[in-house]
Amino acid sequence: KAGVTQTPRYLIKTRGQQVTLSCSPISGHRSVSWYQQTPGQGLQFLFEYFSETQRNKGNFPGRFSGRQFSNSRSEMNVSTLELGDSALYLCASSSGLDRSTDTQYFGPGTRLTVL
Amino acid sequence: AQRVTQPEKLLSVFKGAPVELKCNYSYSGSPELFWYVQYSRQRLQLLLRHISRESIKGFTADLNKGETSFHLKKPFAQEEDSAMYYCALSGKGNNRLAFGKGNQVVVIP
Numbered sequence: 001k002a003g004v005t006q007t008p009r010y011l012i013k014t015r016g017q018q019v020t021l022s023c024s025p026i027s028g029h030r031s032v033s034w035y036q037q038t039p040g041q042g043l044q045f046l047f048e049y050f051s052e053t054q055r056n057k058g059n060f061p062g063r064f065s066g067r068q069f070s071n072s073r074s075e076m077n078v079s080t081l082e083l084g085d086s087a088l089y090l091c092a093s094s095s096g097l098d099r100s101t102d103t104q105y106f107g108p109g110t111r112l113t114v115l
Numbered sequence: 116a117q118r119v120t121q122p123e124k125l126l127s128v129f130k131g132a133p134v135e136l137k138c139n140y141s142y143s144g145s146p147e148l149f150w151y152v153q154y155s156r157q158r159l160q161l162l163l164r165h166i167s168r169e170s171i172k173g174f175t176a177d178l179n180k181g182e183t184s185f186h187l188k189k190p191f192a193q194e195e196d197s198a199m200y201y202c203a204l205s206g207k208g209n210n211r212l213a214f215g216k217g218n219q220v221v222v223i224p
Contacts, residue, residue: 003158033210043201056211072189083132090159094210104210106159 002027004093004107012113018079021110023091025072031096032056032074033104034066036090046089049074050096078112086114117142119202128192129223136187137200138176138216146204148178148185149212151178153199162187162200172196192222 005024013019025032033056034046045058049068066076072093078085088111092104118141128134140146148165163171165178165185176187185202202215 026200031210033212035212035214043203043212044217045211045213048210056209058211096210102210103161104162108158 004105006089006091006107006110008110009084009108010111010113013081014115015081015083017081018077019081019112020062020075020077021091021112023074023076023093025074025091025093025109026105027077028065029093029095029105030072031094031102032068032072033092033094034074034076035092036060037090037109038086043090046076051078055096081114085112087112116125117146117204117206117213119204119213119215121200121202121218123218124216125219125221127221130194131191134189134192134196134220134222136200136202136220138185138187138215140154140183140185140202140204142183142204142206145207147207148176148186149203149205150185150187151201151203151214152175153201154195155198159201192220194224196220197222 009105014081031050033048035043048056052068063079068074088109090109092106094102094104120139150162152162153159174189199217201217203212205212
């Protein structure tokens with residue numbers, strides 16, 4: 001099975017711009033979660049989507065949004081970029097069904113740099 | 116609120132020596148605890164979860180609800196154990212993971 005893929009792998013933007021990151025889950029997985037990783041805050045949960053619906057949300061401002069398509073691919077969008085949004089953004093997919101044994105599989109991440 | 120604490124950022128051990136990574140958590144309900152590992156130039160991946168109670172690559176971790184801890188142990192470190200280790204928790208039946216800041220483990224040959 002192909003693993004979780006994320007595009008693009010690297011991105012450079014300037015303050016005030018917006019950005020869209022994409023995540024393709026493992027085939028058959030219906031849950032996609034997004035995390036932000038920074039040296040200062042570590043790994044922080046952004047949100048989770050399951051069957052095109054947001055199922056869980058972390059403590060991030062409304063500038064961070066996401067969506068999921070019928071094929072389970074997910075995108076996250078960050079509007080009005082700030083310097084502090086520079087981070088590695090990871091997505092993880094899982095079946096989303098039997099949550100007691102569900103395992104999240106992580107992608108390689110998108111490295112976003114905001115100048 | 117859920118919080119995971121990993122007190123030591125960097126741990127250096129000699130090959131063959133025991134290794135123990137400490138993890139303490141706070142959570143108001145019944146958490147599920149995990150250890151994730153990231154080897155150099157690889158993705159973050161699940162190492163083990165408390166619910167399965169199994170040993171993976173010689174590592175074990177016991178959930179101690181009284182001490183709210185989930186320490187990771189291996190009796191004899193190998194060079195291939197050099198990696199970044201993250202302790203994480205989620206609420207029962209949900210995918211929202213809260214991670215600790217991680218431990219960099221270096222095994223000295």
